Amino acid sequence: MRRVLAGLAAVAVLAAAACGDGGTDEPEAGTTTAPKGDLVVLAAASLTEAFTRIQQDFRAAHPDLQVTISYGGSSALAQQITAGAPADVFAAASPATMQTVVDAGDAAGDPAVFVRNQLVIATAKGNPRGIRTLGDLRKPGLKVALCAEQVPCGAAAKKAGVDVEPVTLEQDVKAALAKVKLGEVDAALVYRTDVKAAAADVDGVEFPESARAINDYPIVALRNAPNPSAAAAFVAFVRSEKELRVLTDAGFQKP
CATH class of the missing domain: 3.40.190.10 (Periplasmic binding protein-like II)
Structure with a gap:
């Protein structure tokens, strides 16, 4: 009996060692990895004040992520994207300028209207x-x-x-x-x-x-985004109820 128990104990030790070998390198099933690295957002100039606040909130939620937002005229930003400028997310001040990016095949999925402006x-x-x-x-x-x-x-x-x-x-x-x-x-x-x-x-x-x-403002993650997971996270964050309040406090209208 002592031999049997000793053998079972040895098997248990070996199994635990096998499970523990390299286990810290793989996330558990069902878990997601927090976005990190660099995120580049191109946004309409009229979003400057609201997105500056949202950028701060997003960084607080994802401290391992460096977020850069470049503001400008939507049409000029769309041209930069279709010309191959590296970026992860585009937030435009009109569906027409967003359509330029969609038609060029540079959008990852369908753009979503997140606010309106007048x-x-x-x-x-x-x-x-x-x-x-x-x-x-x-x-x-x-x-x-x-x-x-x-x-x-x-x-x-x-x-x-x-x-x-x-x-x-x-x-x-x-x-x-x-x-x-x-x-x-x-x-x-x-x-x-x-x-x-x-x-x-x-x-x-x-x-x-x-x-x-009244202008609809669409947002989309870009097809060639260098950091697609962070791009998806940022788009979802902008569309959240909490950040919608930031946008409406800035004077935007709900979509």
């Missing part, structure tokens, strides 16, 4: 030129900045029926807003979120025509 008229603080309506932008001598038509904020302005001769056409909404803040123009067509973020420097004038041109 145009307002940005004026200098105190609205010194007394702009109350869209038609007021045609007052003689009034200097107006618009986004270029290929940029989502420019396309939205056209769809809203804006008929103004601008003194400048900008390549993203932040550049148009900067013209107002610097006093180079009297007004600019920008998003509600931009005016809210710059409330210390500008005022916003709502106009009913903007309801015809």
